[in-house]
Amino acid sequence: MRGVFSLSRPQAGGPVVLWGGAQPSGSLKYLTFARYLAAMPPGSRGLVELSGASSALALDVLGRERGLPTVALTDAAGAVYLRAHGFQGQVRQVDSMADMFHQAQSLEREGWSWPRQLTNRALVACVEAWASGLRAQVRERFPTVRHVVCGFGTGATLVGLTRIFMAGGYTVTGLQPAPGKQVPGWRTWASQNLGAEDLFFEHQPRMLLATAAPAPDAFTALLDWARQQPHPERVLVIAHNAREPDPARA
Incomplete structure (x- = not known):
C-alpha cells in the first residue's frame, strides 16, 4: 500500500502530518476495513457496525x-456527525450500548457482516498491513521523525502502528479526549472499555496513552499536542480524516 499516503509538513519546524482524509472514504479506516472485508465470505446481505464516525463512513463507501447496504448503530451525536459527513446508509439512533450490540447481533444472524471493531483483534493485523508501507515512506521522506501520535478509538490503529513503528525505533502515543470533551471516534480508556473482551485490553499495559488539551476537533488536538513536544519537527501526526489544505485557496 506504499504510495497511497499523503504526507507533508504544513509548517516549518512543526510536525509532519499524514492526511488520512485523502482516502476514498475520507478516512484511514478505509484501508483497515478494505483489508478486513477482502476476506469476507460471499453472500453477505450488508454491513453493520457500532459507529458514529470514521468507521461507519468507511464501511459505507466500501459497502x-x-x-451492499450499510447500517450504522450510534447515539444522537453520532447520527448528526454521519449525516453531516455524507453517510448514505441507514443510521439507527440507539440509546444504549447494550441495545446497539443486540441490534447488531440480530442483523448478523440475518446474514449481515459485522466487523465487531471494539473486540475484533484481527483488525490490528489489517492496520499493520498499511502501516508497514507508511513507515517506509516516512523513513524515506522524513528521516528525522521519531515519534508518532494518533487518536485513541478502538485501539486497533494505535496497536498496529506501535507494532510496526516500534520495530523501526519509533515511539507511538495514543491521544484520548480532554476531560469532559467528546471527540468523534475517540474514547477514554478508563471509563469507556469492555473489559477483557475489548481488543485493546491485552495491549493496554504496553501502550502509551496521553490526554489531549481542550480543542475544537481531533485534528487541532493532535497538532497542539505535537507542537508542545520538545522536538515537534520529529513528530508524525496521524490525522485520520483531515485533508491537506489547498494552497490555491490559501
Whole structure:
C-alpha cells in the first residue's frame, strides 16, 4: 500500500502530518476495513457496525463499492456527525450500548457482516498491513521523525502502528479526549472499555496513552499536542480524516 499516503509538513519546524482524509472514504479506516472485508465470505446481505464516525463512513463507501447496504448503530451525536459527513446508509439512533450490540447481533444472524471493531483483534493485523508501507515512506521522506501520535478509538490503529513503528525505533502515543470533551471516534480508556473482551485490553499495559488539551476537533488536538513536544519537527501526526489544505485557496 506504499504510495497511497499523503504526507507533508504544513509548517516549518512543526510536525509532519499524514492526511488520512485523502482516502476514498475520507478516512484511514478505509484501508483497515478494505483489508478486513477482502476476506469476507460471499453472500453477505450488508454491513453493520457500532459507529458514529470514521468507521461507519468507511464501511459505507466500501459497502457501496461492493453493492451492499450499510447500517450504522450510534447515539444522537453520532447520527448528526454521519449525516453531516455524507453517510448514505441507514443510521439507527440507539440509546444504549447494550441495545446497539443486540441490534447488531440480530442483523448478523440475518446474514449481515459485522466487523465487531471494539473486540475484533484481527483488525490490528489489517492496520499493520498499511502501516508497514507508511513507515517506509516516512523513513524515506522524513528521516528525522521519531515519534508518532494518533487518536485513541478502538485501539486497533494505535496497536498496529506501535507494532510496526516500534520495530523501526519509533515511539507511538495514543491521544484520548480532554476531560469532559467528546471527540468523534475517540474514547477514554478508563471509563469507556469492555473489559477483557475489548481488543485493546491485552495491549493496554504496553501502550502509551496521553490526554489531549481542550480543542475544537481531533485534528487541532493532535497538532497542539505535537507542537508542545520538545522536538515537534520529529513528530508524525496521524490525522485520520483531515485533508491537506489547498494552497490555491490559501
